[in-house]
Amino acid sequence: MNEKRLNEIKARKAEIRTLLEDTSKDVNLEEINSELDNLDKEQRTLEKRAEIAQKLETGELEPDNAEKAPGLDDDEEEGGKEMNTEERKTKMSKEVRSFLKYMITGGRETRGVTLTNGQAVVPEELDDEIITEMREVSDVINFINLKNVRGTLRVGNLSAIGANKDKDGDAITANGGVTGDVTFGSYRTSAKIELGVGLDTESLDAFKEIVVSELALALAIELESEVMTGTGTNEAEGLFVAELPAAQKVSVKLSEFGHKALSSIKGKIRRAYGKRASYVVNTETFHDLIEGMVGTDGHPIYNESTEMLLKKPVIISDEAPKNKILFGYGKRYWYNYNMAPQVASSEHEKFSEGMIVHRALAFGDGHVMDSKAFAILEITADSASSNTEVKG
Template sequence: MNKQKKFRFALNLQTFSGGTEGQARLNEIETRKAEIRSLLEGDTEIDVDALETELRSLQAEEKEVRSSERRAALAAGIQDGTIEPRQTGNPFTPGDAPDPAKEARRAREERGKALKEQRAVTVGASTVVLPKHYASDIRPTFNEVSTLIDRVTHKPLLGGESFEQPYIKGYGTADYTAEGANYADAEPVFGKAQISKAKITAYAEDSEEIQKLAAADYDSHVMAGVTVATRKKITREILIGDGTTNHLAGIFSAAATAIDAATDLEVSEIDEFTLDEILFSYGGDEDVEDAAVLILNKKDLKAFATLRNSESKKVYDVKANGNSGTIDGVPYIINSACKAVSDATTATGQYSMAYGPLSNYMLTIFSDIDVQRSTDYKFKTGMIAHRSSVFVGGNVVTKNGFLRVKKAAAV
C-alpha cells in the first residue's frame, strides 16, 4: 500500500467514524464515564460498587463499538479501493503470514472466552452484558522438587534389572615380621551395594473441554505435572526409601548396608555446636572430609539462621539460594523428607539430616522416563489420560558415605 492510499484510508476512517450512530454512542459513553468519575471523586453518598460496575460495563461497550467502527471502516475502504484486501496477516500493516502456534493459541483463547460468555450476567434491566475476563497463562507454584535428585550419581543401565556396586570397606595394616615367619595379613575388605529395579508411575486426567476450550493452556501443565510428580517421588525416596521389593534404598534406610548404624549422630536441638559436631563426626580417623553437603529440613535451616548468642548476634552465617545454599560455607540442600530436629512433633530416633558427598549415592536409570497421552481409555466420556513411568534403583555405594543425624531425647 503506497503513502497516498494510507492517507486516503485515514481520512475515510475519520469521516466514517464521525458521522455514524456508533460515534454518537461513543460520545454518550464518554460523557457518562466523566459523570461517574466525578461522583466517585466527590463527597456525595453513592453506591460505589454499582458505579464501578457500570463504569466497567461502559468501558467494555466502548471497546466493542470502536472495534465495530474499525471493521466497518475497513470494509468501506476495501469497497471503494482505498485499501488493498489481504489474505493473511494484519490488514492495517504489512507483514508476513501469522505464526501458526500463536494463531492456534489465539483461536483456543477465543473459543474459551466465547464459551464462558454464555454464562455472563445481565446488569440491571438494561441489555448491557458484563463480561468475565480469564487469564491466558497459569501462574506457577513454589518448587516442590529438591535438587537432590539432580546432584547424586546417575548411572544409566537401560534394560537392566539389578546392579551390584562393589566398594572398599577398609584396608589391612602391615606388621613386623620375624625372619622366616609368615608375612602379616593385610588384605583389603570389600562390600557390595545391591541396587534393584523399582517402577515409579504417575497418572492424571483432564477433559477435552479443558484441552480445546480453556483460555489457559491447562493441558500442557497436566502433561508436565506427571513428570514433576515422578521426580518429586524419587528425590524423597533417595532419603527415605525402605529398600524392600520395588523400592529404592534410601540413605536413612537399614537397606543402605554401606552405612554402619553405629556411626549415626544424635542431636536433641540445634545449638552453636551442632554444625561442628556434624562436620567432625563424618569421615575416617585420619582427616576431616570436604566437598560434602548437609541435607536437612527447611525448619532446621531456619533454626540455624535464627540462632543467636548471648549478645543477640547470629551464630551461623546462612546464605540461601532457593533449594540450596551454605551454612558457614558448608553447602546444604533442603529436602522435606527429613524430619526436623527443631520440630516438636519429630519423634526421638527419627532421622533428621544427612551429611556427605552426594556422589556417594547412586541412582541407576533402568529406563528413560516415558510420558504419554491417550484418549482411548475413556473415549466415550471425552477424558484424556496422561501417564509417566520410569524404572530406577538407588543405594549408598560408599562405606559410611553419609553421616546420618537422628533426633535425640531432650536433655
C-alpha cells in the same frame, strides 16, 4: 507391490506393539526404536509414491510439474526465512510436535508406536525433558548420582580406600576398596494426570509444559521420598535408612542442639568426602531449628543468599525425616533408572468424561554405595523436666 509391502509393515508394527505390552519379556528399546523409525520412513515413502501415482492416474498432477509436498523445509521458517543452527535447536522436533498434536486432538499418532489400547508412546526427546524438569524441581536428584543403565545393574560395594606404607619389593595388599557387590532392582514409580479435551485450544508449547511439568513434579517427589526414607524392600534404600558405622551416627537432645552439634557431624566422615559434602535437612526442621541460629560470633550460620550452612551447601527436602540431619557426599548414593521415565497418553480411558489421560512410568532402584561417605545427627526429645530452649 506397494500395497503388499505396506501390509507387511503394518503387521510388523502390530508384532512390536504386542512385544512392548508384554512386560514379562526384556526388549532392546534402542533396536525397536531404530526399526520403527526405518519402518515409518519406508511407509511414508510408499504412501507418498502411491499418492503421486493416484494423482497421475486421475490427471490431478502432471509429471513435468510435480512439486515437493506442501510444507516447510527442515531449515525453513514461515515466510521463507532460513533458520540458523541455534534456531533449529530451539525448535521442537517434528516427532515431538506430532506426538503432542496427537495428545491434544486425539488424531493419528505418526511415529508408528501406538499401542493396541490406543495409547501413544512419547518421543524420547520429551522423555529427556522430564528428567531435566525433575532435576530443576528437586535438589536431591542433583545431590545424588543418577544413572540410566538398562537391564540389571550390578556394581561393587565401595569402602574408603587407603594407601599402604611399604618397601619396594613388598607384596601390595588391599586397604579398603570393593567389599562385595550391589545389585540394583527394578521398582516402579508412576504418575498420572487427566486433562480436558478443551485444551486443544492451547498451543503445543504450552501443552508440552503442562504435561512435562506435572508428571516430572510427581515423579520427582516420589523419587525424593525413596532416596530419603526408602526401606530397601520393593523400593530404593533411603539415605536415612541405610546402615552406617556407629561412629558416624550422633545423637543430641533438643535442648543441647546448636551450631556446635551441626559442626560435629562434619568431622564424622573423611575430609576427602567432606570437602564435597552437603547437609540434607527436613524443611520443617530447618525453619524451626536452624534458619535463625547464630554462631559464637553472633552471625547467622545460614547464608540465605548463597544457601550455605556452616559454609556447606544445604539441601532442604520435604521428604527427609524430621529431627534428623544428614551430612555427606551425595555422589556415593546411586539411583539407577533401568527404564527411564516414559510417557503414554490415552483418549479412550475416560472418553465419556471428555478427559485425556497421560501416564508416566519409570523403573529403578537406589543404594548407598559407600556408607563411610555419610553421617547422621539425630535430635532427640528432652525429658519432661528438661529445658527445651534451643542453643545457638
